[in-house]
Every structure is written in structure tokens, then in C-alpha cells.
Amino acid sequence: MKYIEILREGERVNEVYLCKHRQSAVTKNGKAYENLILQDKTGTLDAKIWEPDSQGIDDFERFDYISVTGDVTSFQGALQLNVKRVRKAQPGEYEPGDYLPVSSRDVDEMYGELKDIISSVETPCLKMLLSKFFLEDKEFEKRFKFHSAAKTVHHGFVGGLLEHTLGVTKLCEAFCRQYPMLNRDLLLSAAMFHDIGKLEELSVFPENDYTDDGQLLGHIVMGTEWVGEKIREIPEFPKKLASELKHCILAHHGELEYGSPKKPALMEAVALSFADNVDAKMETLKEAFASIPEGNTEWLGYNRLLESNIRKTSR
Amino acid sequence: MKYIEILREGERVNEVYLCKHRQSAVTKNGKAYENLILQDKTGTLDAKIWEPDSQGIDDFERFDYISVTGDVTSFQGALQLNVKRVRKAQPGEYEPGDYLPVSSRDVDEMYGELKDIISSVETPCLKMLLSKFFLEDKEFEKRFKFHSAAKTVHHGFVGGLLEHTLGVTKLCEAFCRQYPMLNRDLLLSAAMFHDIGKLEELSVFPENDYTDDGQLLGHIVMGTEWVGEKIREIPEFPKKLASELKHCILAHHGELEYGSPKKPALMEAVALSFADNVDAKMETLKEAFASIPEGNTEWLGYNRLLESNIRKTSR
Amino acid sequence: MKYIEILREGERVNEVYLCKHRQSAVTKNGKAYENLILQDKTGTLDAKIWEPDSQGIDDFERFDYISVTGDVTSFQGALQLNVKRVRKAQPGEYEPGDYLPVSSRDVDEMYGELKDIISSVETPCLKMLLSKFFLEDKEFEKRFKFHSAAKTVHHGFVGGLLEHTLGVTKLCEAFCRQYPMLNRDLLLSAAMFHDIGKLEELSVFPENDYTDDGQLLGHIVMGTEWVGEKIREIPEFPKKLASELKHCILAHHGELEYGSPKKPALMEAVALSFADNVDAKMETLKEAFASIPEGNTEWLGYNRLLESNIRKTSR
């Protein structure tokens, strides 16, 4: 397959892409045309259908996989596809996995690591609770492996929710080794549950956008409520432990102004909010620096999450 | 009964009070004594047992109703009771209702008003949900009538939760009359549910203090989760309406930094957050001015909730 | 008359509009043309004179009513008028009331409601003061009925100042019913005066922009000073009441950072600042949702006044 990131000006393209966006428009001269955004897992590409009524331009819709024929041109420094022919592709003509940004790590391997950590949890009721989600519920597992952790910022790719959850959990393990006063089982459980509400907050790929519930309620409250529901199915779950676990999830954004309705009040809640923040910032920088060659120390300008100008370190 | 607010220096007292606080201490000369705080519904009174080992000083504990004999003295401008005899009072010697601050309005009358509003709600599933709490659950009704709405600030008295809930609901009714675009049934339901989480956030009188769950989870999240649970018992409850109702409860503090995990995004959520704020501030001023005689326009100093110096208006 | 909001692509137009904006420009090819913004009470429309030197293009200026002939085209999703002929319209060819955004309510009816409220004020000196502005000064009445309450945000239309003032005053009436401790006469008077400074802060339509004094002094201080001047004409006006009334006006934005030089310190000042805020936010949402069909629950994105993403409630 010819991926978007390797296209060059002047090429003729004949390939299936995912149509992420479609909008009709009119040129200054009053001629109708179509604006498209095409996507595969390596990036996105602007495309124009200058003659939408010509032969060879068939019907299709946003989020269809489409087979396009056209020429790569360059406009104001960016590549653009001048579409000559387009039609909806048939299942079998394409491999869905090629069209979405994906984690650079293998999702099954990562899920395996998560399972290993679950098996190291000793408190029976916590282990039971984790099993209800991560081990016994196959539908949950499937969704959890496929979901992103964000719409646009860090971990906004297939497997992103899993990769971030694993990263946070492993940081928490490191914290437990260094600060033995931490309740390891509570902290690791909270880490694995902290973002499960994102399964409801963001729609699945290829849309990957905020849901109505996501905007109204948010992943913090939805995740807490979900965990609360499952806990009620475990009669022997201690009430105090349940509240502590839910507190850790509620407080994981660390500050009221970041959407946590409570500030971290337990040592584990403090640790979890740090782990979440560290993994988010490290991944943000990793993604920002991904395409910068080693040794390039140019400044990249202002990064909103870091609230600072940033650059790659010399080495 | 001889209420605390009418005691005068020099009186001998022989009465039953609630013991709100008890602590042992030592004078500069090394003599042990006891610090008490006595309470009835009109206020509190410092009391000292200077001779804790003398005859007539029987055993009792914090939150007991105690029969005390002693003399009212004055120390640094405040009254103090010098306790000579004390013993635990027997049920029948006192009327619990005399010992807690209570709403100036009749709780049954207020609850009746709330029921009238419920009967005016037309949307069946909302009416059904309201009934499950306010009409069918007698234990809920009893708790709801007795609870306060706060530990120390406005509405911190028996019936306070009911009085505040009714006040907010009636403001919302007024808003609906003025802004017909508001969904009346949604707004009134949200108003009646907005603070039910306080039943779990604050312990019952006479303690009336934050519970463990109150500190870890807060009334906003607990109330939302509680409403969510009951909604699941009504299969035909529309999912979107459920999320909108829960959003109104979540967002009723209006700002993230006041503990709402979401800002109001619906017209009804905006209206509810204003109604809550208006009723809280009006009651705060009412309580602050309660003991100020008509026509007295002395400044009362800084009020933390209002974030301003305040005074009563001339009239 | 053919209103802007009902124009469709492809139509030929022959109508009088208000010219809100006019600017000369040059195409990429170096050809001069004219950018216009046309306005009537239903909205605005971009227009282009591609041949400014051709016959049929007469002289006119910004804020003139102009008779235009041209074709409606569509450019980048928005309509545009391609002007073929244009000339200044003669008085009699148009009805000024058709060209400005206006309140959906009848201004005389609203003014009548305001007068009714004034007649319910019992304190003689306040009633006298209100009369001096709203009843006796016909020039004031005329300006007050025609003015907007804002340049761009809520109530930015003819009659907007009146509609907002009436809305705030009626909310204050509702507050008085619920909180009898409020001094009704003081609060309602303050409500009716709270924004009269906007008559000086904003220029009249069609300009409706900040005046020099508006920027230098602001409506809060100008309104307070104006009321102060008139009070000096009423010798028996109690000094304390005068200061309380002026305080309510000064403090009606509620917070120093919103331009009030004092925080509300009186119960009536607190109530007024809430009423102003409630009416502003409700109207903002009403205007934002005005063109959204019933049942459409799409998210409208970030609203600056609400500081939140917003959407219409399902119903």
C-alpha cells in the first residue's frame, strides 16, 4: 500500500483511503467543488474534487473507505490530491488496520503485561474486581485494546488507552518500590481503572470524538460510577476500600480546575495523579519530537500542554 | 426550659443541655479541669468543671444530654457556666427538638410544598423518579426532613437541607416563568435532587460533620451516582434525559474550582447553578443579619462567602 | 421587502439595505473592487462590487441606505451578493425599522410594564427619582426604548436595553417575593437604573459601538454619577439611601475584575448582581439556540460568556 507519509509531488495515486471529512464549497468564480480529508495510519491529506459532476466521481460518504485516483500537487507548501476518479471501496479491497493511527507497541503484548500485574494483586476483592473488567469481560477487553486515550493530544491512536494505562500502572509500580508506605494493591487497581471512563467519553475510531455523555458527564465521573456498579456485585467488598478506590479515580486529575471534583487526599491518590501527569507529558514530548532528527535542537515553539516553548535535547 | 440565648451573668442554672464537646485540661497551676461546650437550639455555651473529682460530678460523654447545675459568669466578654453538679439525663427529662438549631419554617409544611411541585411535573419518567425518592421512600423522607445543608455556613440546622432544596426549586420555578425556553420538568427535578448527596456527605445531628465518604467523594458525585442507580430501575427512562439530569446535578456548583467536574452546558444547568448560588447567598446574609436590630447599619466586617465587608440595609 | 435571512443562491435581488461597512480592495490580479457589508434586521450579507467604475455604480457612504441590484452567489459556504447597480436610497423608499435587529417584544408594551413596576414603588423619594428619568423625561424614554444593551453579546438590538432592564427588574421582583428581608423599593429602583449608563457608553444604532466616554469611564460610573446628579435635585432624599442606591449600581457586575469598583456589600446589591447575571446568561443561550431546531442536540462548541461548550436540551 502507498502510505500518505511517503507521497511526493507529481505522483499519480491509485489507492484506497479512509474519508475522514467531506465538505462542498464554491470557488471565487462560483464553481462548485469538494473538499476532502483522506486518512491512513501515517497521516492525513487534503484532497479536492474540482469536477464533482464529472464521470468517474461516484457516491460516497464521510467515514467510507474510498478508492481514489488522482495527482499529488503542492499548494502553499503542503501536498494536496487532485482527485480524478473516486468510488466507495469494497470490503476486501482494504485492511482497516492500515487506516488508523496505531500504537507503536503490540496491543496483545501490552494487554499481557497488564494481566501480569493483575495477577500480582493480592487483595482478593480488588483482584476480583479487576477480573470482572479485564479478564472475564471479553467485549470490554476488545474495546479497551482498540480505544484511544484522547481526541487530539497524547495517546490519540488505536491502543492509546491501553498504552497509557499500562504506562501509568508501571510508574505506580515504581513508586511502590520507592515508597513502601503506599498500598500497592489499591494504587495499581486505581491505575488500571483510572481512565476506563474514556471508553464512554470518546467514540470509537475512526470518529474518535467526544460523545454526548463525554461532554455532559466526563470520563472521571462515568468511570467512577462504572467501578461503583461492579463493586456492588461483590458483597464482601469493604465499604471503606471502595470509597478509597473511587476517590483515587475521581481525584486523578489532581486539581479541581482540571475536572477532578476532589483533590487527592490519600497517598495513593496523590501518587496516581502524578503518574498520570508524568505519562501524559512524556508521551506528549515523545510525539512532538517524533519527527525531529537526532541532534536537531531547533526550538519547536509553544506547546500548550507543557505551557512552554520546547526543544529536543542535544545528545 | 431556660434557653442558652436568654441566660444572664449571675444566674444559677439547673437545666438539661446537649454536651457538644468535652476536653480535659490543666490550669497554669497544674490543676485538672474540664472544658465543655453545651448546646441547645438557641446557641452554645462554654462551661467549666473546675472540680472534676468532687461529688456530684457523674460520668457522661460527648453527645450525651446532661443535667447541669451551675452559675453563669462572664469571662472576657462572653458568658461561661461554672458547673457544680452534672449527670447524664434520662430520656423523658428532655425534648430532643429543643437542642438542635432548627429551621424557622415547619418541615412538614415545606415538604408539602415540595410534594405539590412534584405533582406538577408532567414528564412521566421524571415524576416516577421523583416519587421513588420523595414520595415512596419513607426512610428517605424522614432523613431529608431532619438533615442540614451544611456543617457551618448557611442552612446548617435541622430542616436546612429541605429548606434550601425548596428555596432553590422555587427560584427555578420563577426562572421558568420568565424564560419559557427552559425545560421546566428537567429543571425542577434537578433542583430537587441537586443536594441529596448531602445525606451522605454530612452525618446526622447532633454531630453534623463531614463523613469519610463526604470527604473522599463529595455530595455532588454521590448524589449523581444515587440518581443514576434509581434511573436504572426505570427501563423506559430516556438515556439522553438521564445524562442531562445527571449533568445538571454534577454542574450545580457552576465552576470547576468549586468542585463541579463539569461546567454547566445546558440552559437548565446554568439556571440551577444560579438558583443554588442565589439561595445560598441570601440565606447567608439572612443569618448574618438575624440578630442585628432593624435600622442598625454598622458594618459587620468581612464575610467569607460574600468575599466582602457587609452591612444591613437602612430602611 | 426581501429580507436577508431568506435570500437563496441564484436569486436576483433588487432591494434597499443599510450599508454597515465599506472598504476598497484589490484582487490578486491587481484589479480594484469594493467590499460591502449589507444589513437588515434579519442579519448581514457580504457584497462585492467587482466593477466599481462601471455605469450604475453611484456614490454612497457607510451607514447610507442603498438601493442595490445584484445576484446572490455562494462562496465557501456563505452567500454573497454580486452587485451590479447601486445608488443611495431616498427617504420614503425604506422603513428604518426594517434595517436594525430589534427586540422580539414590543417596546411600548415593555415600557408599560416598567411603568407599572414604578407605580408599585412606595418610597416617595425613590418614586420621585424614577419619575424624573422614566416618566417625565420624554427624550430619555425615547432613547431608552431604542438603545441596545451591548455591542455584540446578548441584547445587542434595538430595544435591547429596555428588554434587559425589564428582565432584570422582574427577576428582582421574584427575589423579593422569596426573600422578604430584601428592601423591595431599593432593589427595584436599582434594577431599573443599573444600566442607564449604557445610553452614554454605546452610540445609537446603526453604529452601536463604544463611545469615547464609554471606553474612558464606562457605563457603571457614568450611570452612578447621573443618578447622583438627579438625586441632588431632590433635597429630601436621605443621604444613606442615596449611597445605598449608588452602591447597588456600582457593584452590579459583582466582581472587581468585571469592572465594579466595589463588591456587593448589601443584600440588594447581591441580589441585583445575580439578576443581571442570570438575565444576561439566559438571553445569551436563547440567542445561541435561536436558530437551532427543536430536538437538535448537536454541540455548538465553546461559548465565551458561559465559558463552556454548550448545546440545546433534548425535549
Add this chain to the structure above:
Amino acid sequence: MKYIEILREGERVNEVYLCKHRQSAVTKNGKAYENLILQDKTGTLDAKIWEPDSQGIDDFERFDYISVTGDVTSFQGALQLNVKRVRKAQPGEYEPGDYLPVSSRDVDEMYGELKDIISSVETPCLKMLLSKFFLEDKEFEKRFKFHSAAKTVHHGFVGGLLEHTLGVTKLCEAFCRQYPMLNRDLLLSAAMFHDIGKLEELSVFPENDYTDDGQLLGHIVMGTEWVGEKIREIPEFPKKLASELKHCILAHHGELEYGSPKKPALMEAVALSFADNVDAKMETLKEAFASIPEGNTEWLGYNRLLESNIRKTSR
């Protein structure tokens, strides 16, 4: 006269002081006594009347000048006067000027400097306006010379308002020399008027506390309104200049959150707000360091106005 600042433990005192504060109290043993605060221009002194009913203790009230006889003792590191005899002093027994904190500079000399600056103002209408206040109104002059500029912070002494006004005006003169684009007449006039509202905001000595109007309206608005009134008596005063002058007064606190309803928008308003701030901070430090010996570089702890720990500079 024996000033408070030179009293030493063990002395017998027989002197007239101003009674700034008086309150009845009761010892732990139940004995009534009186707490006084005595004042002269060098400071204040706690005093106790342990035997308020004894012979020699006559009637007097707060703000009376009282003749006291007593012994200087030391309690917890501070001096205290044990009062044996006290009576109201007769006019003639004391010199009021000895009992209030006063400017270290001669008020007539400072007022002369202010007059010299007024005579250098060239714009006729501004000169006329300044004359109406500072030259022609002898009652104004008398009040202006006697008033303080603050209740507790910098310039809280007799002559303080004049000293601060002169300091600010002279800084503005220096700014004019360095930045010729500044309109000297406007800036110096605004400087001289900027705090005249304090004549109404603070009561006169010895009380020197916020007035009711001071709390409700504040010196910024009252001063602006006062200047506005006088301007209306000068028909030829240009409207734009009037607004600019009033803007400078309104904006002199520099930030909305410091009580200015407008941010400085003119070069002169910016300059005035800096001059006010510089003079306030320099005087605050001067007063804080006044009693610190040369060469002592001990840290004085946190200063609220400077928002920093401070110390005197080594030299």
C-alpha cells in the same frame, strides 16, 4: 510632655493621653477591669484599670483626652500602664497636635509646594479647576492638610494625604521631564486630584476609619464624581479633557482587581498609576525601616503590601 515612645518599665506616669479604645473585661477570677489603649503622636500604650470602682477613677469616654496617673510595668515583653487615677482632661491641659501621628514634614510648607506646582499649570480650565479646590476653598485646604491617606498602611497620619499627594505629583513632574510626550498639565492635575475622595472615604482623626460612604462607594468614585461636579461649574471646560481627567482618577489603582473600574488607557493614566504605586511602596518601606538602626540587616518578615519578606539594605 512625656511621650509614650520614651516610657520605661518602673516609671510612675502623670500625663494627659488620648484614649483611643476602651473596653470592660473580667479576669479569670471574675473581677471586672478596664482595657484601655492610650495614644500620643509617638505611639500607643496598653493600659489597665484593675480597680475601676475605686476612688480616683472618674468618668470618661473613648476619644476623650484623659489625665492618668499610673505605673509602667512590662507584660510578655510589652509595656503596660497600671492606672491608679484617671479623669477627663480640660482643654488647655493638652495640645491636640501632640496626640496624633503627624507627617515628619511641615504641612504648610508642603501645601506651598503644591501651590507652586498649580501656578505652573498653563491650561486655563485645568488651572481654574485646581483653584476651585486648592486655592479658593479654605475649608477644603484645612481638611486636606489634616487628613491621612490611609487607615493603617502607608501615610496613615495627620498630613499624610497631603504628603502622599505631593509625592505623587512630584514623581509625575519627573516623568514629564523624561517623557515629553506626556501632557504635563493633565497629568499634574490628575495627580493632585487622584486621592481627594479620601476626604470622604476616611473619617477625620482621631477616628481615621472607613466611613459608610467609603465602604459603599470608595474614594475613587467619590473623587471622580466630585471633580465632575466642579467641572460642570466651568462651562468652557472641554468635554474630552474632562473625560480624560476623570479617567486618570478612575484608573489610578492600575488594575480592576485593585478597585479601578477601568484600566489606564491614556499615557497620563499609566504614568499616574505608577507614581501612586511608587510613592505608596517607598513610604511603606520607609515606615517599616523607620525604627531599624543603620547597618541592621535583619529580615523583618513578610510585608503584605510588598508581598515579600523585606530587610533594610546594608550601607
Add this chain to the structure above:
Amino acid sequence: MKYIEILREGERVNEVYLCKHRQSAVTKNGKAYENLILQDKTGTLDAKIWEPDSQGIDDFERFDYISVTGDVTSFQGALQLNVKRVRKAQPGEYEPGDYLPVSSRDVDEMYGELKDIISSVETPCLKMLLSKFFLEDKEFEKRFKFHSAAKTVHHGFVGGLLEHTLGVTKLCEAFCRQYPMLNRDLLLSAAMFHDIGKLEELSVFPENDYTDDGQLLGHIVMGTEWVGEKIREIPEFPKKLASELKHCILAHHGELEYGSPKKPALMEAVALSFADNVDAKMETLKEAFASIPEGNTEWLGYNRLLESNIRKTSR
């Protein structure tokens, strides 16, 4: 020479300019062209090379002085140069001083004033330290005279660092005259050193942009460290005085959030931070008003440094 600020539409130009920016682009039709920004000391000009491959278009690079032939056109209200011929200019064809924005004051005269102030410093070790930088180090003097004080805001021109430093120092002199408690030698030394770190923070003209060290360390810390190094070469320099001087430099931005790691704690540090702020704001306004004719009181919109809408004062 034909300066950019006097070019008019329709002119043919044949002149040498500095090429500040160069970028290749493609028209909508797919044709390659070049975007340039040309600069001389009077301003900048957009230029286009529509036929980059035609004869007469020679090689050149960003920051080259280039000889261009072309026609001045107007596009969307701004002038644009349509370049027909271009080549790298030879040294001798141009005078570098004509191509950079420069101080309106003579740099040697300003430097002379600075030297006069140095000669008035009496404390030997401070005088010695000043000499090491400003008198003995000719390379430093040359750089100091040529540097700007900012990338884009106030004093962003050749000589700007010197002009700002002199302005701040003279304000400090005025403060010393008015507040004799200030240590004049310490304050004036700190004023002269306060921005020397900008020599490292910003690259030299024509680039005048943040350096890598500027972004990583900042001029405040670099300047402090530089002064610290030189102080170590003066063995008799008192340690306390050294720390006080360095504190004044560190604290000169006045607030932690403006990048000072310490708040001003000494009277001189407070004075310096004010002088820096006053000079910056006055110069900002001077530059903003530079091209506004006398008497024009149009509002200029929001100014980011002043955080307010601004306008020129009427006169």
C-alpha cells in the same frame, strides 16, 4: 536612498534592501513563486518573485543585502513589490546603518550620559565593577551600543538596549532625589546592569531573535551570573553588597510570574523594578502613538503589554 516608508503604489523601484525573510510557495494554479520580506530602517515590505526561473533572478539568501528592480502594487490595502530583477548587492553599494531600525537618539551621546552617571558613583568597588564593563571593555561597549532590548516589543531597535538602560537609570536617579533613604550607588549600578544579560539572550541584528541560551536560561539569570563572575575578580568587594546587587538584578521583573526568581526584598530592588516597568510602558506607548497625528484620538484597540485598549490623549 528610497526608503520603504515613502514608497507609493505604481512606482518602479531600483534599490538595495535587506532580505529579512524568504520562502518558496505555489499558487492555486500550481505555479511556483517566492515570498520575500524586504527591510530597511523605516519598515518592511512584502515582495513576490512571480517568475523565479526567469532571467535576471540571481541567487541570494536570507539576510543578504539584495539589489531589486520591481513595481510597487497594492494588495488588500497593503503595498507589495512585484520583483522583476534581483541580485546580491556588493559591499559598497549600501550603508548597513540604513537597513536596521535605530534609536532616534545618538548612541554615543547616550553612552556619554551613562559614563557621566558612572563617574558620579562614589562607592569604590561598585565604580570598579561598572568600569570593568562599561569603561574598560571596548568590545562590551560596542555590543552594548548596537544591541536591541527586545525582539518585538518596546526598544526593539539598534541602540535600544542602551536607550532603555539609560532611561531606567535616569528614573532611578529621580527616585533617589525624592526618596533619600535609597542607596544611590547600589540602585544606579543595578540599573545599569539590569539588562546586560540581553546581550546573550538576543542575537545581534539583523536577526535579533532569542538565542538557545536565551530560551534555556534567560537574561535575568545570565546577567546575574555575569556580574557575579566579575565581582569575584574584585577581592575587596563586600559579600553582602554583592548579594544585594545580584538580588536587584534577579528581582527586576518584580513578580515571580514575570520570570524573576525572587520578589524585590530591598528598597532598591523595588525601585528598580518600577523604573524598568515605567520605562517599558512609556516607550511602548510612544512607539504605539508614533505614527498617530497630534489631535487624533481614535482608539487603537487592545495593547497586550498595557492589557487595555489605548488611545492618544487629546491636546
Add this chain to the structure above:
Amino acid sequence: MKYIEILREGERVNEVYLCKHRQSAVTKNGKAYENLILQDKTGTLDAKIWEPDSQGIDDFERFDYISVTGDVTSFQGALQLNVKRVRKAQPGEYEPGDYLPVSSRDVDEMYGELKDIISSVETPCLKMLLSKFFLEDKEFEKRFKFHSAAKTVHHGFVGGLLEHTLGVTKLCEAFCRQYPMLNRDLLLSAAMFHDIGKLEELSVFPENDYTDDGQLLGHIVMGTEWVGEKIREIPEFPKKLASELKHCILAHHGELEYGSPKKPALMEAVALSFADNVDAKMETLKEAFASIPEGNTEWLGYNRLLESNIRKTSR
């Protein structure tokens, strides 16, 4: 030795303690007495000398080790020592290590761990720089082992600076394992240097208070400058690496308002600021919970560093 933490009411004590504080005072009856605070490594104890002029009360000063004889009493819930005899202790009568709060870990062992990490650094110039401080400079090692990391908050004990530095460095190691993009040598070096400025910011025990330089310059700038000085002794140290290392130190507080003059702009600077924050907060909680028995889940009230009420987790 009889440590303070095991003293009980009623005991007679005959022991050497460090005198941390001494102040003369007067009882209400006018009798002079002495307030002392005694200290050993287990805590502090209030002590009173009621008869300072009696035999057996010898001369001594603050920070002396004193041999005291007295009785343990209890006053208002706290123990107090009633001192009968006191004299300065002789060297040999006490072991200084017994009188200061100390790290619970062995300082030599921790220092050994730090050396092991240094030996794992591969970049020669960084290793050389680390050696100059931690390996070659024995005086530095001695001071570094003895110093605290704070006056009052976390790690305020002998060895605290070392324990905190080691904790931060080990967290950074964990971050490097999880995020391989981090430059390990740079990050670990920055971690070990990040707080060395505290050697100058805080005086040594037993005083352990802010120094004059600490208040004027702060540990962030002093540490950066110190590292900069040593780097200049290593000619081959790359300039860019030097700036990156210094940037990490400068930015380690993470936010301008916490005293860092630059926000973290490099991945290592971000990681270091998190590691510092995590270790500080974990230690704060550890110290807060140190004396709370396992299983006690009482709320401890508001913790200023955490900005939340806190409690120990149930287990």
C-alpha cells in the same frame, strides 16, 4: 539517654538537651520567668524557669547544650518541663548526633548509593563534573551529608538533603527505564545537582534557617551559578550541554510562580521537576502519617503542601 518523645507527666528529669529557643517573660502577677524550647532528635519540649534568679540557675545561651533538672508537668494537653536547675553542659557530656532530627536511613549508605549512580554515568564531562562535587571535595561531602533539605516542611532533618537528592535521583532512574528517549546522563546529573544550592540557602544545624543569601538569591540561582563555575574549570565541557544542565536546575520547581525563572523546556527538565515534586509530596505524607497508628483513618485536616484535607489509607 532519656529522649523527649518518651517523657511522661510526673517524671523527674536529669538530662542534657539542646536549647533551641530562650525568651524572658513576665507573669500576669508581674513575676519574671524564662521560656525555653528544648530539643533532641525525637522532638521538642516547652520548658519554664519560674525562678530565674534562684540558686542552681546558671548562665547559658540559645543553641547551648544544657544540663537540666526538673519535673514534667502537663499544661493544656501538652507536656512542659518545670526547670529547677540548669547549667551549660561540657563537651563529652553529650553526643551531638542525639540532639538533631536525623534521617531514618544511614547517611553513609545513602551516599554510597549516590556514588554508585555517579559511577554509572557515561558522559565523561558530566562524570567529571559530578566527581568535582561529590567525590573529590571532602568538605562538600561532609556538608552534603549533614544538611537538611528544608526549614520546616519535608526532609527538614540531618541527612535530609542527601535523602531527598537520592530519592529524586532514583525516581529519575525509574523514568529513564520507562522513557528511553530521556538522556539518562543529563537527567541523573541534574537530579544530583538540583538542590545543592540549599547548602547556601539554609544555615547548618541546629539553626537550620534561611540565610541572607538564601532570601536574596535562593537555592535555585545559587546552585545554578555554582555548577556554572565548576563547568568553566572543564574546558572541554560542551556549551550546549552546560546550558541544558543549568536549565534543568533552574526549571526544577516547574512553574514561574514557584520560583523557577524558566518553565521546563527539555524532556529532562520536565522529568526532573516531576521527580522533585513526587519525592517532596510522598515524604510530606510520610512525615504527616508517621505517628498515626496503622488502621487509624481519622482525617488530619488541611495540609498546606497538598492543598487538601488528608488521611491515612485503610489497610
